[in-house]
Amino acid sequence: MRTITLIVVHCSAVRPDQQSSAAQIDTWHRQRGFKLGIGYHYVVRRDGQVEPGRPEFLVGAHCLNHNAHSIGICYEGGLDIRGQPADTRTEAQKQAMRQLLEELHRRYPRALIVGHHDLNPGKDCPCFDVAHEYANLQPH
Numbered sequence: 001m002r003t004i005t006l007i008v009v010h011c012s013a014v015r016p017d018q019q020s021s022a023a024q025i026d027t028w029h030r031q032r033g034f035k036l037g038i039g040y041h042y043v044v045r046r047d048g049q050v051e052p053g054r055p056e057f058l059v060g061a062h063c064l065n066h067n068a069h070s071i072g073i074c075y076e077g078g079l080d081i082r083g084q085p086a087d088t089r090t091e092a093q094k095q096a097m098r099q100l101l102e103e104l105h106r107r108y109p110r111a112l113i114v115g116h117h118d119l120n121p122g123k124d125c126p127c128f129d130v131a132h133e134y135a136n137l138q139p140h
């Protein structure tokens with residue numbers, strides 16, 4: 001069993017007129033050479049649907065040097081209509097992501113919840129302050 005110390009939130013870096021389901025991300029990741037396909041454990045769609053990605057018992061492929069001890073969550077979006085980084089989460093996504101993070105926090109109470117950019121400052125992903133937004137779900 002893996003020891004989970006991080007829950008890392010990502011965006012799929014698509015514009016509002018583009019989609020990124022777990023199946024689509026799986027295809028993109030396989031095209032990039034990910035042998036096990038989708039690197040995220042969960043994908044939160046714009047309508048609030050949470051799609052399973054890579055099973056939690058498998059190491060993800062979403063955050064260099066942190067995959068072995070983390071769970072990866074990706075929300076559909078992250079770019080505005082011009083292709084610029086932006087917090088594009090819908091209300092349905094915000095609610096679904098909070099519910100998912102609450103569940104993961106119950107199962108992994110010692111795991112820090114962070115954004116991809118917190119571990120890789122060269123990234124804009126996920127385009128919002130994850131640690132601040134989910135401060136009440138951080139380990140005590």
